[in-house]
Amino acid sequence: MKSSTCSRGTGGGFRMRPMACAAILLLSMGQPALAQQNSAGQTPALDQTTTDKASQDATLPAVSVTASKDPLQHLHEDVSSGALGTRTQLETPYSTTVVSGEELEDRQVKKLGDVFAQDASVSDNSNPYNAWASYITVRGMQLDWQNSFRIDGQPFNAYGITMPYEQLESVQLLKGLSGFMYGFGSPGGIVNYVTKKPPVTDKQIASVDVGYASTAVWMSHVDLGGRVGPDSMFGYRFNATHEEGTTYNGGNVRRNSFSLAADARITRDLTATFGALYQDRHASGITTAISTAQYTGTSLPPTLSGGSSTLVTPDQHLDTNLQIYTAGLRYDLNQDWTLSTTYSFSKSTRYRNESTFYLLNPAGDYNDTRFEGKEGHQLNTWQVMAEGLVKTGPLQHQLVFGAAYQKQTNDYTANSFYGQIGTGNIYQPNVNRYDSQGFYTYRNADITQKALFASDTIALTQRWSVLGGVRYTNYEQHGYDLDGATTSTYTQNGVVTPSVALMYKLAPTTTLYASYVESLEAGNVVSESYANAGAVLKPLRSKQYEFGVKSQNDRWSATAALFRIERGAQYANSDNVFVEDGESIFQGIEAGTDVRLGNNWTVGGDIMWIATHYEKGSSNDGNRVAGAPGFVAAAHVNYSVPAMPGLTVGADAKFTGNTNLRPSGDLNVPGYMIFNLGATYTTRIAGHNVGVRAALDNVTNRRYWAFQYADYIQPGEPRTVSINARVDF
Template sequence: MNPALPGVRKHGGWALRPAALATFLLFATSQSTWAQQNEIDPSASATPKSEAALPSISVSSSAANDEVQQLHRDVSAGALGNRTQLDTPYSTTVVTGEELADRQAKKLGDVFAQDASVSDNSNPYNAWASYITVRGMQLDWQNGYRIDGQPFNSYGITLPYEQLESVQLLKGLSGFMYGFGAPGGVVNYVTKKPPAGDKQIASVDVGYASTGVWSEHLDLGGRVGPDNMFGYRFNATHEEGKTYNDGNVRRDSFSLSADARLTRDLTATFGALYQERHSSGITTALSTAQYTGSSLPALLSGGSSTLVTPDQHLNTNLQLYTAGLRYNLNQDWTVSASYSFSKSTRYRNESTFYLLDPAGDYNDYRFEGKEGHQLGAWQVMAEGLVKTGPLQHQLVFGAAYQKQTNDDTANSYYAQIGTGNIYQPNVNRYDSSGFYTYRNADITQKAVFASDTIAITDRWSVLGGVRYTNYEQHGYGVDGSTTSSYSQNGVVTPSVALMFKLMPGTTLYASYVESLEAGTVVGTTYANAGAILNPLRSKQYEVGVKSQHERWNATAALFRIERGAQYANSDNVFVEDGESIFEGAEAGGDVRIGRDWTVGADLMWIATHYQKGSTYDGNRVAGAPGFVAAAHVNYAVPAVPGLTLGAGAKFTGNTNLRPAGDLNVPGYTVFNLGATYTTRVAGHTVGVRAAIDNLTNRRYWEFQYADYIQPGEPRTVSVNARLEF
């Protein structure tokens, strides 16, 4: 069953009835009495502008911070230019570097554990490391991930979270801001940057994660030269040991961020990130494509050794190099130019267990091969202020070029190597070598974009933006011949929004945006493998509120997303057919109680269905849970200065596993605990962090991808000690 939201039709058009919208606005207006006693000056804490940052909602779990969120601070919003988060008419989230350290995140699902709009589909020890679902839609691993605002291919890549300043999520459609991409959203990893002033940074930390993974991390930063002209930030990490699923991991990561203040108005930047990661004994993928039961097999632990074999492995390499210039023409206008090149490679030996029945029997299919992706991107942009009569304009103009090339294995292996049962050890083995790759696809995007945010009054403003893209995509055979081709010029993806300042710390907004995502290259498990489907167009409508105050904050949004539907039909042909509709609401907030307590909660309700197709009309969309709730509490212990205790929980509702609607993943709740302690020893700051994930060692099935499941991770313990020089 999929009960519809109040005021939401199960089928058809825009579902936000006037009564629901009135209730939503009443919620926002009712905050005003309390807010008048807690207003802050939006201009008091402006931070330097950053081209890499998405518009974001900063959530702080530390009681030491003066504010729970930082919605009034300046951020860069891609094609929208620089603006405060309160003035950004989209739903967004950012997780700070301190939060990443507190949670000791190992995969992307850990990063967004407190965001109800995000469902975890990731696994730290196989090729699904970066899979998450946002508002019921999985992110596009080819176009949905960026590092410092620059594109890279994320498949199989686990980023070095200890080297990041923040991880930012733009929910929903990103077509106007970043070009082609799936409507789930965009994740932007922001690397640590050189300090702005005279501060020198030097720290080292050592970590341990069950059942035997050790890590060491070095962080150095500062400024040198005349008038501190040159800034640098260098990070290095080594990780190695036995994982909870009886596998092994070894990782070496390095990142460098540098800037040079060449003149008062001209700044040059450079960035580099390199990571080599090897995982053996990786968790096997579980598919239900051949499954005949009406309910999933009995639960087992994600740490079970029956789901791994020693010959399976995932070896990845990631490289990213960036360079940029920024010049202030005058007080109101700035021009910038940036270039990036990224390269990611994978060498996979990975089984897929095709489950057959509730007893846990399966057919074991093994894939082995190498894959690679390269992305080169240029962008030039000008942004500034203009006044026409009584109207103030914030203008952005720009042009972008991006080319992606994909390499695949010419002689990869994919075949059944045996059978087995998920509750018994697997004795099947396969390992080969001598693979070589060839160029099997390239994708080119050329775009120009412009936006204008018009301040009509002190309270009312309107935003309009458009991106114009020429798109070209080709597929190639092993002999270099063109096997498929698709191109479309003049793709227009607009965005419009209306914003109203209810008070200085509260913004109401309504926005509309369109997006286009690249045509899917059909995978090897389908009857039409290798075919390139046409790009999909999506539309998003959203109304929301953001309210930031000294001791509390609240955000809420109602949204509707219309997206072309893709799935495998009864003949195992992967097709585009009809539309997927997502209608939902999300709301969250944090409040500081007294001096020592911070509590917060986040909720998402969503109703989904297929329509205008020939097969699954009316069914819930696969992968979209109907309800998700997260809550957390932090307590700064007065008797022990520097000690903060935290607890969190997240409930994920039942999820359709496949479009046919005949198999569900039951809902589950996961509890986490954490503690941080900071003190001074011999004049140096020392910090200790501890985290327990899945406190109750709950066993549960987790949706991973359409037709795919994975067992939830077992209880894990992580400890980290840090010394600042």
């Protein structure tokens, strides 16, 4: 889990934690502090017994958003677990990570990989200035851009979307299989973006910040919130951001983002909520995708900087639009039972004019293949859920029941362009250009999921508890041609994805667990680069076994997990046909801890070791799974300078081991290590809290190739500087 050592200071100010983290010598200490999330009115997780709960709470360290000594990993804070309801991370029998909004601000993140930079189980495949913005690998498995992303628990299509991170309260990651919790999806896990919420109290929120990032990108952001009306009945939180300028690779970016969260306390027991997020983003001169599908060498060409102008052309661009609207009702029947219902509508579109450089040889020669087209996705979702506590004899139950409906539609360009426009060399300027043409889109596919789910967490004794849950899903997928005629149909009713877990309390602050969960992911529509482009593959079933421990204490916290995941394998065969064949196996260990040393130092680290292989297939058996690094380690250190109160400096480092680029195992991406520095300073000027953040990423300007997707690589980002100043009113 990601740790955050930034915390709210007294008087409403904030102490900002830099991108922290130095020496890889600290590998034995890891996992940053988890984000804080309001849990007012939520049904509490069942720990040992209802009567023991009160005494346990008295024993556990207090958590407050205004405290300067927050628990290090925030394992007592809530995390959304879908069909399990909302429960603390300490009571969740799966590995999770939560990164707080303050940590996002301190790191000044630009892409999803930056969010989890201190989590060893997450590898960065993302890029802030092309369509790979949401690509990360978790435990060696890439997330599914159609089903693995949520905003405030509601699904949206994340392909090409760079989120407005300055408008988020936290980012949550549920690692591993999520079939029981959320339905169809990749076994890599689920990312949930939590937007900023109205304040619980009458305190008003008003801040303005401005930022600068290499080479000349400027950002301004406003955050407003408060409560109004009789008895503070209505709450609101409004954020607006404008970003524009020249990126580190010589391209340009322009973004406008707006979000609104509101609630109404209609009665003491009934609360209505509303949320909206709108973002329009244009990026030109985007970083070109680089494929090795036609590469004949046994090792990759010499590295070059991600800021190199030879990898961009001014006619390439990515325009995206994201909209999501949510509405919900929550009714507390009594102190033990709550009913809730939520509806959401999301829409994401992208217009790409993007090249893929198909590398040919170690000299860096390539065929330049251009894609241009428009794509869009819409999701309508509805869910109703009941959460509560009951007692049957000596046993106590935490129950969750619910029903969910989701319909996704995909629109694609009828006359998109995909073809070779020239040749070139990655070390020389690209002179190829492609002029845009007019497009029209058509309904390409729709996917409907209808599900019932239930779970029961039974407290057997004060220490032992058992969890059982099941999700029952009807799944239907249709493909259509330009005239609207159905070209393919896949239907599977009665899909059952169970989960079971056993938990043991070593102490009120420490939980041991063993869990099993199954998942089913939707069949892929094969992309244009393969010989069977447009084919719809069957869904893949996966299984996960996990044994773990979580412990949260006053001055230290730690987590560890052993896991094994069995997943159906997909890859391109020797005829460049994308197929499902055999299984891919992932088994390994992840561990981390954070420790507060004295009053001024915080150190930590995170490690993941994983062994992967293909089996039961017609080829590649025994080879490492493409995209899964064998070893990853991260470490960080922060120091609050006593001579200058309010100043914190820090450093962090992350090592990513070598990674197979292809299922055939004949080409590797070498390992690399990145160092970052950061500093934050908080003070009061004229009665206002003022903060300044500075971050220096890739301090040594290391050049390296990074895995992006099977047979795709990207150059590592160059050294970049980010500065931000904020004033609270």
